[in-house]
Amino acid sequence: MSIEVFLAYYCAPALAGIKPANIAAYTESTDPYILSEIEELNSILNEKDIYIEILYECPERILMMLYRRKYLFKYLNTPPIRELLRKYDYPERFSLQKYLEFLKRRIASGYADKGKFPHEIGAFLGYPIHDIYGFIDHRDKDCLLTGEWKVYADADNAKKLFCRYTACRKAVVKRINEGKTLKELFCTVHR
Numbered sequence: 001m002s003i004e005v006f007l008a009y010y011c012a013p014a015l016a017g018i019k020p021a022n023i024a025a026y027t028e029s030t031d032p033y034i035l036s037e038i039e040e041l042n043s044i045l046n047e048k049d050i051y052i053e054i055l056y057e058c059p060e061r062i063l064m065m066l067y068r069r070k071y072l073f074k075y076l077n078t079p080p081i082r083e084l085l086r087k088y089d090y091p092e093r094f095s096l097q098k099y100l101e102f103l104k105r106r107i108a109s110g111y112a113d114k115g116k117f118p119h120e121i122g123a124f125l126g127y128p129i130h131d132i133y134g135f136i137d138h139r140d141k142d143c144l145l146t147g148e149w150k151v152y153a154d155a156d157n158a159k160k161l162f163c164r165y166t167a168c169r170k171a172v173v174k175r176i177n178e179g180k181t182l183k184e185l186f187c188t189v190h191r
Contacts, residue, residue: 002031003026003031003034003037003038003041004041004176004181004182005173005176005177006024006026007024007041007052007066007182008169008172008173008175008176008182009169009172009173010022010023010024011024011066012165012168012169012171012172012173013164013165013168013169014050014066014067014068015050015066015172015182015185015186016168016172016186017068017071018164018165018168019071019125019126019165020067020068020071020072020074020075020076020124020125020126021065021066021067021068021072021124021125021126022065022066022067022125023055023063023064023065023066023121023124023125024063024064024066025061025062025063025064026061026062026064027060027061034062035054035062038052038054038064041182044182044183044187045182045183045186045187047187048186048187049068049069049070049071050066050067050068050069050186051066051067051068051069052064052065052066053065053066053067053100055103055104055107056104056107056108063107065100065124067124069096072096072124073096075123075126076094076096076099076123076124077094080129081123081129082094084120084123084129084132084133085099085120085123087120088106088118088120089102090102099124103118103121103124106118106120107121119132119135119136120132120136122135122149125149127149128153128154128158130152130153130154131149131150131151131152131153131158133152134150134151134152134153135149135150135152138152145158145159147159147162148161148162148165172185
């Protein structure tokens with residue numbers, strides 16, 4: 001699967017700007033040029049405030065996050081999200097780059113500890129704060145719905161979001177399969 005098809009499928013909502021970020025794990029062995037392809041895509045997409053950040057890399061996979069920089073900055077800088085992240089020792093003074101670097105270290109240490117993934121990553125992905133706390137506090141207990149994330153409150157709104165993300169994913173993948181590129185879909189001025 002090409003990197004553009006992969007990103008279209010796993011990251012369409014962030015590409016389209018309806019959520020701040022998506023993460024996806026790419027099996028590196030399927031494409032030996034993946035890092036240079038990501039670098040090239042970044043040089044194109046960054047012009048429209050879309051960034052691809054490598055969160056973790058090992059011989060089996062690359063965990064990456066595609067995000068809208070301004071949107072992610074604004075979301076992470078809200079008081080409830082900053083309070084949540086401070087509980088996990090994120091820097092007191094907000095900086096998107098420092099928060100991303102801290103997240104990378106948390107992910108790397110989680111992989112080293114065999115599966116202790118930093119569940120506060122939901123904040124970076126734009127999950128509702130009540131669902132982030134719900135997952136951290138309860139894991140699978142009292143979960144009302146499972147979709148893009150585990151839902152612990154406001155299931156009706158979450159269902160609507162899940163449908164919106166699915167429709168977005170289908171539309172973006174369809175356009176990519178028709179021969180469009182991410183640059184054509186997200187970086188050109190449509191008239």
